[in-house]
Amino acid sequence: MFLKDLFLSRWPWFGYLVGGLLSVVLTCLLGKTLGFIAFILIVTVTIAVGIHLIGLLLLGESMEQTRNFVFSLPVSLLDYSVAKITVMLTTFLIPWLAMLGALFV
Numbered sequence: 001m002f003l004k005d006l007f008l009s010r011w012p013w014f015g016y017l018v019g020g021l022l023s024v025v026l027t028c029l030l031g032k033t034l035g036f037i038a039f040i041l042i043v044t045v046t047i048a049v050g051i052h053l054i055g056l057l058l059l060g061e062s063m064e065q066t067r068n069f070v071f072s073l074p075v076s077l078l079d080y081s082v083a084k085i086t087v088m089l090t091t092f093l094i095p096w097l098a099m100l101g102a103l104f105v
Contacts, residue, residue, distance in 0.1 A: 001075065005057055005087040012052055013091045020045045020099040027103070042099055049095055053088050 023045060026038035061067045070080060 001070070001080065001083040002087055005083065006090065009053065009056055009087070009091050012056065013095065016045055016049045016052075017095040017098060020049075020095045021102055024099050024102040042103075046096055046099070049092050053091055057084060057087060 020042060023038050023041035027035050
């Protein structure tokens with residue numbers, strides 16, 4: 001289940017990673033005003049990652065009724081919850097840590 005959700009969120013994840021690193025590059029290369037705008041872009045990308053992942057991985061399953069199918073399999077509620085939380089943290093923290101690391105380089 002972890003790999004399925006990670007596979008489904010790979011393209012948005014890649015877009016967030018590229019957008020975040022591009023905003024970090026703009027922050028480092030440009031003047032004060034454009035650097036401030038690029039910093040706002042970093043914050044915007046971080047917020048968009050969190051909101052989009054919730055919509056994609058949690059609310060999308062409610063709309064498609066796939067959660068009922070998953071619970072008909074031999075998967076406990078704890079396994080399901082741990083898998084969802086792990087995927088969300090993984091796909092959120094990788095772009096965030098990449099942006100944070102690039103800012104300090």
